[in-house]
Amino acid sequence: MSYKRVGLLIGIGALSTMLVGFTNGEANNQSSYVKLNLQHGKVAVYSGRSKVGKHVKRLSLSGSKVYQTTKSMVKNNTQYVKVQMINQKKIGWIKQTAVKKLVHVTNTGQLTVLNTKKASGYLKLKGKNRKVYIDVQGPQGTVDQMTYRHVKAKTLTKSAYQVVQIDQTDFGKYYRLQKNYHDYGWVKATAFKFKTTETRIKSNISTAQLQQINKMINDNHIKGTLLITNNGIAGAQTYSYGYANFQTKTPNTADTVYPIASLQKAMTGVMIEQLIQAKKLSMQDKLSKFYPQVKYANQITIRQLLNHTSGIQMGEPVPSKSLNENEAVQWTLQHLTSTNHYSWNYTNANYTLLAGIISKVTKKSYQSNLQTRIIHPLGMKHAYNWNQLPKAHNLMSYQYMNDDYSNAKSLSINLLSSELGAGNLSMSVGDYEKFVSALQNNHLLSVSGKDELTNRNMGFEIGYGGGYYYNDDELHANGNDNRVSAFCYSSFDSQVSVVFFSNQGNYNDVKTATIQIKKMLNSSKLI
Structure with a gap:
């Protein structure tokens, strides 16, 4: 054999090794x-x-x-x-x-949802009536521990089942189902045809409705800013009433920032769930892991703090000076009472402790987490911590006492500073609607994460979980701080929403007006 032929064979062998590796x-x-x-x-x-x-x-x-x-x-x-x-x-x-x-997979082996869109319709059987799997927590492969139902495909074509969302992953298309308007799970699209029922189109707010809303607000001497929509965030309309500061004749506007009080708790809850999804925290972690000095801390879980079932009680004492984040947590630790009774009891202390836990786990301040996890991603332009309010901010609260703008009161910065994670934030109605819409549409949490956060067990008709009250078709939150009221009601599909911040008006009157406006929006549909 010639040297040339031997060299050629060696070269081919080397090349094949290089190609295969x-x-x-x-x-x-x-x-x-x-x-x-x-x-x-x-x-x-x-x-x-x-x-x-x-x-x-x-x-x-x-x-x-x-x-x-x-x-x-x-x-x-x-x-x-x-x-x-x-x-x-x-x-x-x-x-x-x-x-x-697979291309679209997280580093922990879960599929990512490539595309999500809202839907309204039902399923028709495409082929044989074979058994299909229902994935309870999300599309197959998108969470690490799945729960399944195994049902006949034809069952899902009955009128009790509605398609509310369509998701796409590397495994294909999935329909998210509700049964009698309660979450049921996801089914792969393979065996079905989707039929839309989107014949109802929600109208804009009519002139007659707006006149009715304005009369209700004026008759009750309410001042503030109202955001309403019956067509999602894209259809949001904002209306303002009266002055933010009567003395300087500064009017309330769409950009006026109000202390949102307890409406902030849902943001703290979302950040806790984000840490849980990142496996840096667990719902079952004990308070003693972070604040062992609290009595019975070894029996209090993250879940109980989120749901106000921790047995902790605390009023709203006002410190003699403004507090930084560490001082706010210490203020809470000094003034709370841990009772060892785990029935539901609402207190800011639970969420201030959760804010402290966020800081401990991430080794960053609560405010830094809020900026990077919520405010910046959602493009909020009018959201401020208590110590970052713009110089032009001069909001006052008032009472109606035979005349408007009576008994003027400036905001207590000392009180706001003590309510870390529970009410130390101010923002506009539009920015708050951005948060609610993002939460409802799974832009801040995965579907399974949102379901985990909102899992509530109070034993009441209306439950509470992670910062919001829930009933069958909506979430809501109420807040009152420095005599400024804040209310939010939003349907689960985020189409109907009312956000009302008020710096003059009886709390119960503002709440009643908010509920009446919500009912009006729910009924304003074109057939």
Whole structure:
């Protein structure tokens, strides 16, 4: 054999090695997330590298799960990958052609939702009435621990089931279902056709309705700023009444910032859930892990703090000076009472402790977390911490006492500073609606995260969880601080929303007006 021919063969061998990356039978590290090309069925699996191509087992594996490959190998001109479960439970070697690489996966092995859109409709059966899986927490593979229902496909075509959302992942299209207007779960679109029922279009606020709203507000001598919509955030309309400061004749406007009091608690709740989703915190973590000096702290969980079932009680004492974040937490620790009774009891102390926990876990201030997690991502332009209010801000609160703008009172900065995470924030109605809409549309939390945060168990008809009260079709929050009232009511689909901040008006009158406006918006539909 000539030297040229030998050289040519060596060159070809070297080139093939370069292309494959290793020689026949050698394993090379290869980490990626994959799905099986099968839907449900048996696949050929080899338990060890030496057994590849010889001793095969046929295992039943799911085509609707995320798996991880750790190594790759070519043997007898066939490529194989070593596959394991996300929890690192080993499966074995499988032919490369039996897996498909997934692109949109988090670093913990959960699929991301590529596209979400609201829907209103129902399902029709496409083929046979076979059994289908309902994924309770989210589309298949998007959360690490799934709960399933197994039902006949035809069951989901009954009138009790409504499609409210359509999600797309690397596994395909999923319909989010409600049963009798309660969350039911997600079903893969494969077996169904979607039929829309979007024949009802919500109208804009009519002139007659606006006149009725204005009369109600003026008759009750209410001053402030009102945001209303019956067509989502895009249809929001803002109306202002009276003066923010009567002495300087500064009017209330759409951009006027008001202390939002307890409406802030939902923001603290969202940040806690974000840390839980990032596995930096757990609903079952005990308060003693962070503040062991609180009596019975080893029996109080994050969940109980969020739901006001911690057994902690505290009023609203006003400090003699303004407090920084650490001082606000210490103020709360000094003035709270821990009772060891875990029935529902509303107190700011729970959320100030949660704010302190956010700071401890992230090693950043609460305000820094609020800016990076909520305010900046949502493009809020009129949201301020108590010590960051613009110089032009001169909001006063008033009472009606036979005349408007009686008994003027400036805001107590000392009180605001003590309510860390529970009421130390001021903002406009428009910025607050941005937050509510983002929460409702899963822009701040995953669906499973939002469901976990809002899981409430008070034993009352209307539950409380993570900063909001809930009933069958809406959330709401009420706040009052420095005689400034703040109310928010929003439907679960975020189409109907009322945000009302008031610096003059009896608290109960403002609340009643807010509820009446909400009912008016719910009924304003065109057929």
